[in-house]
Amino acid sequence: MNVITAEKLNFDSELVGAMVLRDADAFPITERTTVVNLAQTDAYVGTTQLSPLPPLSSTVLVSGTVSGELLLALTVADEVGQEQRARALGWLDFYGADGPVLLKSQQDTVGTVTIDRRAVLHQPVLPSNPERFTVKANLWFSPAGTDCGIHNLHPFIEVHTQVTGLGRMQKFDDKRHDALYEDQLLSPGTTNPIPFCIDVDGEFTYPWHQYRADTDCIWLALEYHAI
Template identity: 60%
Template sequence: MGTVLLEELSFSSALTHAVVLRDLRQYEVTSPAVVVNMGGSDAFIGHGQSAALPAFSSTILHGGFITGELLAVLSVETVQNGEQQARELGWADFYGAEPGQPVLLRSAQDTIGTVLLDPALVLRQPGLAPGEKAFTLKANLWFSPAGTNCGIHNRHDFIEVHTQISGLGRMQKFTSQDHASLYEDQLLSPGNTNPVPFCLEREGTFIYPWHQYRADTDCIWLALEYHLS
């Protein structure tokens, strides 16, 4: 099987131990872990019989083996006093300390490297010419307490997906910057990634509908950002 190099991410902590595995021929998972396929092709997971873990998807493994181009493995922890722990770790208050703003805490961000993706396949976008492009992948964790609406927005200059690490949350889509205009919920429990990045590529940028993350319980989630190089 050979030596496997585990790259610990800067935001790895008692909240969740987080590592990256590259060009992995085989690695054994021995304790519950969220496994995220961050690459542009299928990874494979299993125990005796392997199954595909598609690009931009994730699962929880309690054992077995994983193989793939670029994977993140994050420990499954029982998180208590998550906000206090995140603040003690120095996570930034995204909205600052202004009264009335949501509690949205962000860990340090790591640049993981370059990933080749075909936006026509990744975004399931009809009419987009096929072809691989290079993206710079960045990753960080977020925390919000139960009942938090994290902010409706529609601006990103990158492709983004979210993987739930602890708690229950959701990605929500809206027709305007108004909670009453909600038209879709994508429910996220630990180990889930929102199924397809919901942006369109237009002339080198990415267009999103109005959307937000909502924390139904205290939540920690992983954000993956793919920036067009």
């Protein structure tokens, strides 16, 4: 099942290279790359000794190979002028002129995976119920010190991978910054470890949460939509 070519996503650019690998078998890594495992089976990364990359997790590879069912590979040549370059690429100014700077790339549909939502969300599995989900992805940018907006509604499972800079995913008891109760710190190549939502009668229920940029940041949002 060798991957001969890698498919570039529609937000691939000189700012962040983005490509998807499908059924990859020892795909070579030749530059510093953030690899995200989008599937619900282990991927494998390394050189002489391979190690597993669990589902919905990521790592930074400098060389070696990667194998897996569905993978996203992100590369960054440099981090100079990220906001200006993102605007030049036409990234959406999510809040417009009156809100915080939050720029969004195009979104692309990466593929489909089979998952058990209760297993992924670490809820009791009674019984196992595999479903097909469509995986969508896009990039975001915010400058240092930006609170990107407390919210609690998503009709999908969401996780975030840090691409550049330092940021955090935060949870709140209600829609107030002083109601913060959990701070998950993210450095380049890391993904928040477990999706924030739970399944309640087939609906994804989220706490109040937001992304915060500690430095100028680019991060990846992954959405899993039930088919």
